[in-house]
Amino acid sequence: HPQQETRTFETEVQQLLHLMVHALYSHREIFLRELISNASDAIDKLRFEGLKNEELFEGQKEGRIRLVPDSEAGTLTIIDNGIGMDRDEVVENLGTIAHSGSRAFVDRLTGDEDQDVELIGQFGVGFYSAFMVADRVEVTTRRAGVDTSLGVRWESDGTGSYTVETIERAELGTAITLHLKDDAREFLEEAELRRVVKTYSDHIPYPVVLEGGEGEETLNEASALWARPRNEISEEEYRNFYAHVAHGDTDPLTWLHFHAEGTTEYTALLYLPSQPPLDLWQPEARHGVRLYVRRVFITDQARDLLPTYLRFLRGVVDAPDLPLNVSREMLQSDQQVARIRKGVVKRVLKRLADMAENEPDRYRKFWDNFGAVLKEGIPEDSANQDELAGLLRFHTSKRPDEWVSLADYKAAMRDEQKAIYYLTGDDLETLKNSPQLEVFKKKGVEVLLLTDPVDEWVVMHLSEYDGTPLTSVAHGDLDLGELESEEEKQVEEATEADYGSLVGTLKDRLGEAVSDVRLSHRLTDSPSCIVAGENALGEHMERLLKAANQ
Numbered sequence: 001h002p003q004q005e006t007r008t009f010e011t012e013v014q015q016l017l018h019l020m021v022h023a024l025y026s027h028r029e030i031f032l033r034e035l036i037s038n039a040s041d042a043i044d045k046l047r048f049e050g051l052k053n054e055e056l057f058e059g060q061k062e063g064r065i066r067l068v069p070d071s072e073a074g075t076l077t078i079i080d081n082g083i084g085m086d087r088d089e090v091v092e093n094l095g096t097i098a099h100s101g102s103r104a105f106v107d108r109l110t111g112d113e114d115q116d117v118e119l120i121g122q123f124g125v126g127f128y129s130a131f132m133v134a135d136r137v138e139v140t141t142r143r144a145g146v147d148t149s150l151g152v153r154w155e156s157d158g159t160g161s162y163t164v165e166t167i168e169r170a171e172l173g174t175a176i177t178l179h180l181k182d183d184a185r186e187f188l189e190e191a192e193l194r195r196v197v198k199t200y201s202d203h204i205p206y207p208v209v210l211e212g213g214e215g216e217e218t219l220n221e222a223s224a225l226w227a228r229p230r231n232e233i234s235e236e237e238y239r240n241f242y243a244h245v246a247h248g249d250t251d252p253l254t255w256l257h258f259h260a261e262g263t264t265e266y267t268a269l270l271y272l273p274s275q276p277p278l279d280l281w282q283p284e285a286r287h288g289v290r291l292y293v294r295r296v297f298i299t300d301q302a303r304d305l306l307p308t309y310l311r312f313l314r315g316v317v318d319a320p321d322l323p324l325n326v327s328r329e330m331l332q333s334d335q336q337v338a339r340i341r342k343g344v345v346k347r348v349l350k351r352l353a354d355m356a357e358n359e360p361d362r363y364r365k366f367w368d369n370f371g372a373v374l375k376e377g378i379p380e381d382s383a384n385q386d387e388l389a390g391l392l393r394f395h396t397s398k399r400p401d402e403w404v405s406l407a408d409y410k411a412a413m414r415d416e417q418k419a420i421y422y423l424t425g426d427d428l429e430t431l432k433n434s435p436q437l438e439v440f441k442k443k444g445v446e447v448l449l450l451t452d453p454v455d456e457w458v459v460m461h462l463s464e465y466d467g468t469p470l471t472s473v474a475h476g477d478l479d480l481g482e483l484e485s486e487e488e489k490q491v492e493e494a495t496e497a498d499y500g501s502l503v504g505t506l507k508d509r510l511g512e513a514v515s516d517v518r519l520s521h522r523l524t525d526s527p528s529c530i531v532a533g534e535n536a537l538g539e540h541m542e543r544l545l546k547a548a549n550q
């Protein structure tokens with residue numbers, strides 16, 4: 001490495017910095033939340049690595065975040081004794097936008113400051129918010145455990161470039177010095193710092209200490225929120241903690257906070273977001289639930305803690321009986337983790353069922369955002385199939401603008417009806433006008449209209465609901481059973497005799513293109529339609545497989 005080098009920011013970082021500085025003025029105070037949150041994450045990481053190697057702590061095990069305002073110099077410095085960064089990490093983390101959502105961030109900005117400011121944390125671009133209040137930012141840092149000659153100093157004015165150099169640094173961890181803009185000097189005032197920390201960072205599990213004129217003062221509650229009794233936690237504290245675990249989103253749909261005892265003891269505080277996270281459909285999505293063992297952060301990559309169909313949950317699970325030195329790999333096969341997962345799934349599904357029954361509006365919001373994800377549970381989790389089936393909602397031919405549960409559908413079934421009928425396809429408009437629905441309309445039978453790609457898998461795995469089979473209306477030999485009257489059957493037989501020769505001619509003409517031509521009694525307005533054979537895949541499924549090149 002050259003001793004000192006000047007590097008330019010990635011283009012996207014430059015755009016982002018420009019936006020931060022010019023567009024989000026009225027919410028500038030959140031820079032402190034972001035920097036304290038990073039400091040807290042860094043202490044979490046050191047505590048985790050220190051479990052295996054005590055020497056990394058370099059003698060100071062207690063995590064601590066210090067705020068040092070200096071009115072004369074016009075600077076505010078945020079200091080942590082966390083893991084720190086080496087030179088490569090500094091360049092990687094403070095010069096690029098590491099997370100894949102960077103481009104999307106810029107695209108998603110709406111111009112509405114209230115909305116845009118929420119995006120900062122979610123996109124993993126919190127550090128750059130320092131430039132909302134500072135016209136120069138200096139970072140000095142040293143990774144825990146490396147030689148004191150390998151400290152790093154980073155500096156930038158937040159326009160096009162930054163410098164990095166290797167320096168001597170005795171302390172481990174990171175110090176971030178903000179040279180405050182003239183119009184941001186309120187962040188030198190103790191009262192203002194007190195207020196901002198209390199508002200946004202009260203739940204941070206390490207003390208945030210103000211080093212001011214009167215000596216030291218801890219500004220936050222500094223306890224793990226989830227470990228406190230429910231009735232002692234205010235709604236605001238719950239919401240602020242959510243902003244921490246959900247990277248800035250401040251508006252959860254609801255949350256569950258519970259303690260489980262028995263063979264496996266654990267505490268969970270889980271939030272349902274009110275908006276889908278941006279990476280909901282990305283396979284490498286950030287995992288939203290953080291695993292702690294006796295308040296020591298272990299990982300946010302414990303993918304086995306939750307099934308993927310609950311990947312929208314955000315929050316914390318603290319499992320005191322897991323070994324502290326549990327490795328991320330061990331979690332995969334751990335019996336206790338499997339039991340926690342089972343328990344958490346039950347609780348979440350129960351909560352959703354309660355919400356569906358007692359708070360239909362809220363449940364509707366949930367379903368609009370996450371229904372398509374939850375449905376993945378039907379093929380994935382057969383043990384909870386009944387509970388999941390009860391949570392499903394569909395549009396139907398009679399109620400295309402509503403979300404109808406299978407129980408509602410059954411309640412509205414005609415007496416002679418023996419099956420739950422469905423039709424799958426790409427979009428609701430096409431389905432509503434499908435000729436395959438004609439006979440059902442005529443007979444007043446409701447049909448579920450399924451448009452999500454995952455629906456094909458849902459109906460493949462859900463053969464019945466509460467004793468009633470699910471049947472596709474697109475299958476060739478659809479037997480409407482008692483829905484057909486004797487009279488209709490006789491008319492059908494007569495027509496078959498009349499049109500026998502036409503069917504024969506069509507068969508000859510179409511040849512290999514079709515497997516059969518049949519006279520249908522299902523159509524009332526359209527002359528013909530194409531249907532899938534008895535054992536054939538649904539039309540929509542065929543399209544899906546084709547799309548996947550199978």
Ligand code: ADP
Nearest residue numbers: 038039042082084085093124125126127128174
């Ligand atoms: P995020 O926290 O969502 O990853 P940020 O922009 O806030 O995104 O931070 C970018 C990265 O910079 C962090 O992931 C971390 O690796 C590094 N970083 C920032 N602040 C610190 C700190 N105080 N100590 C150690 N690493 C830090």
Ligand code: MG
Nearest residue numbers: 037038126127
């Ligand atoms: Mg951050």
